[in-house]
Amino acid sequence: MIIEVAHIKVKPGHEAEFEAAVQTASAVFRKAKGCKGLHLQRCIEAPAEYEAVIRWETLEDHTVGFRQSELFQQWRELVGPHFDGPPQVRHHEIAIPRIDF
């Protein structure tokens, strides 16, 4: 399992619209091969900055399958108007699986 973290800064005042757009876009990711789910988190220290955390079965499901699909265009059409600059995207593998207390 691969964890994509897309660091997204939104334009001033666009926070609510951006969050609604990501909620709508969850239906796009649901259609994407290998996409296992997502959540959106907002930085407390920098409230215009978000992290979209999206889980994929493989790296290529995101970097090849999704990015070369029509679904990627749909995602960008929904959220792109709210971006303040290009997103910074990194991928992670799990080193220590989730522990719950």
Added chain:
Amino acid sequence: MIIEVAHIKVKPGHEAEFEAAVQTASAVFRKAKGCKGLHLQRCIEAPAEYEAVIRWETLEDHTVGFRQSELFQQWRELVGPHFDGPPQVRHHEIAIPRIDF
């Protein structure tokens, strides 16, 4: 619920020892008031870089309660020797809760 993301770069060759130290340190976080759990993820694009993702009931459970406790010293004693520079820590609130496909 608050999500702490500690961005940690480790010294060259220290990856396995660092991962083992975080595993050991999970027992420290288990004792911390308000700590709900954690996982560790490793960056694919920069394999010396990790994110420790630690969940807290409140921001202050981490920034005040934990950091001023003996437990913080125990955590740093375990993992600090493997750090390549100071960690970069940010906190997030959930904007869209986890969706599973």
